[in-house]
Amino acid sequence: MRNIWTICRKELGGYFVSPIAYLLLTMFALIFGFFFWNILGYFVNEGMEMIMRGETVPMNLNEQIIRPLLSNVSVIGLFFIPMITMRLFAEEKRSGTIELLATSPIRDIEIILGKWLSAVILYSCLLLLTALNFGFLFLYGKPDWKPLLVGYLGLLLQGGLLLAVGTFISTLTKNQIIAGAATFGICLLLWVIEWVTGYESATWATVLAYFSVITHFDSFARGVIDSKDLVFYLTGIFLGLFATARSMESLRWRS
Amino acid sequence: MRVLTCFLPPSAGTATVAGFDVLEQPREVKRRIGYLPETPPLYPEMATSEYLRFVGKLKGLSGGELEKRVDYVCERCFIADVKQKLLGKLSKGYRQRVGLAQAIIHNPEVLILDEPTAGLDPKQINETRDLIKSLAGDHTIVLSTHILPEVEQICEQVIIINKGKLVATDSVRNLQARTRGVESLQVEVAGRDGSLSYELVQRRLEQVPGVAHVLCRDPHEHRLIFEVQSQKGQLTRGDLARAVVESGWDLNELRAASMSLEEIFLELTGSDAPKETAELTKEMQA
Known part of the structure; x- marks a missing residue:
């Protein structure tokens, strides 16, 4: 443990x-800030229009801002994870x-866990930046905080999985660029792989889509902890770290 | 060497360090060795003291003991003045010394050094060698090198390995004696009037009792240098000197031309074997 x-x-x-x-934090803050500003602008605009039309459909911060933004964060994360690992x-x-x-008299697994943990901590720092933006919503409105917390749990799990994959890929090469590019490719693939279900409903397509890290995040973004998704992420993390150890x-x- | 440090598993045979097998109990072995690879394993973004503290923790030190050891190795390896500097900014000599400090931080029984003086300038080489010699009292040091004079200078026990096979293992002195049934002396002679032919001197030297063979070295130069070979204990230097002086010549130099380790090395590994494939391992016993 100490090791x-x-x-x-x-x-x-x-x-x-x-x-x-610092570079990663700055870039992430900038990009997420842009997304936040965009979606907030859209939200405010819609609200104004509704008032003009005299409608009184209730507007929901959780559904209209937090949920899509969490999904955005999970995708932006894909681009930053290779640079971390x-x-x-x-x-x-x-x-x-x-x-x-x-x-040194330490176990391989201690080295791997230490490194992976440091990556998870840096990734958490990125997530912490988004909390700053979400904090403003609490200042001016009354969104439900529980779904947001579940969303963060989902982001951490998804990040943990991809970081484990990235850590594994990093052990395969001496070249950082190769490690980064390969990790990025796989992250991207794990995102878009679910698109096959858009036009194909055969079993293989469902199975393939199941590997998409993004589909498993959807329930977390809604504020639901589904044991199916939890198991997916945890086994993914375990497999990634196990492969790293091998x-x-x-x-x-x-050599 | 990497087998001894448990970095690579042995492809054949067994290896034990301080009584522990490298395959069976690698953790026990690792606890007892300090290892300096060919390039010191430094993190450029770390400061010296921070780095030593990190390595100390890896080796199982903590608390006050760790601080004491860090201070001690900094003193010992003369790096106290760069304690706060980033490792990436240190000169090659300092890096090597930080590498050594890192290796001895947990006071290991065995120190394994892979070409510790490679790539250093002559001054740094000397400093590093002195440092290694001074460490010999506290640790058993195993070091590999291709620089043979270094072996003669600092090692007590020599192991010559050629293409993975053990060729010889002995002390430097014994190795020299073993391959040297003949003794040779180097003699430089000069004539008073400057017109002395080397054939004449050679003939005279051959007449000295006990001399087996006289070789002339660089006959092209004005200096007359001979290598006089004889069976061990057969020739006295006095006889040789007297023969030269009594012939009316000057004796400029007379010294033992001992076979260098380099020659022994070539003899044992076969002169056609490329030097790189043969690794020389030397050992100093505490």
Whole structure:
């Protein structure tokens, strides 16, 4: 446990001493800010029109702002995750520092968990930025906070899964660009794969769509914790980290 | 070497470090070794003290003991003045020393060093060698190198490995003695009037009792340098010196031309074997 934290602290240092973390945080804040501003503008506009028309259809902050925004965050996250995970192992392999870790009296799994945890923490920092924007909604309105919390849980789980996949890919290469590009490709694929259900309803299409990380997020965005989705994310995280452990072990036999 | 550090598994045979098998009990082995790979495993974005603290924690140190060890290795490896500097900004010599400090932070029984002086300038090489020598009292040091004079300088025990096969293992002195049934002396002679032919000197030297063979080195130059070979204990230097002086020549130099480790190395590994494939491992016993 102590070793996991030691590794995690070191990785966080790597993120926050270099410009990586600040660049990611800034870009994320900028992009999410734009989405927020857009959707809020649309919401306010619609409300004004309704008043002009004299209608009194109730407007819901949760349904009309929070839910679509959470879905947006989950997609924006796909683009940031490769940038978080690509350096985790690739950099250590290139500079040879992996040898220091591998010859220290700690378990491989402790190294992997430490690194993955640091990535999850950085990802959480990105999510924390969005809380700032959502906070304004609470200042001026009365949205329900429970669905939002469930949404964050979903985002964390989805992020955890993709970060585990990214960590795995990072162990496969010495080259950060390759690790980043491959992770990005897979993240993108795991997003769009559900589109097959749009025109195909055969069993294979349903099975394929099941692998989409985005479909499993939908229920969380609605504020529903579905055990099916929870299981999907947790097994995904486990498999990703398990593959990382195997890959790290194979490094010893291959080199 | 990487097998000993548990980084790679052995493809054949077994390896034990401090009584623990590298396959059976890797954690116990890792606890007892300090390892400096060919390029020191440094994180450029970390400060020296921060890095040493990190490695110390990895090796199982904590609290006050950790702080004490960090201070100690900084003193020991002469890096106290760069404690707060980022590792990425250090010179090659400093990096090497931080690498050594990292290896000894948990006071391991065995220190494994892979070409510790590669890529350093002569001054840094000397400093690093002195540092390694000073560590020999506290740890068993295993170091690999292709620089043979380094072996003669700092090592007690030599293991020569050629293409993965053990060729020789002995002390430096014994190795030299073993491959040297013959003793050779280097003699430089000069004539008073400057017109001395080397054939003449060679003939005279061959007459000295005990001399087996006289070789002339660089006959093209004005200096007359000979290598006088003899069976061990058969020739006294006095005889040789007297022969030169009594012939009316000057004796400029007379010294033992001991076979260098380089020659021994070539002899043992076969001179056609490329040097790179043969690894020389040396050991210093605490």
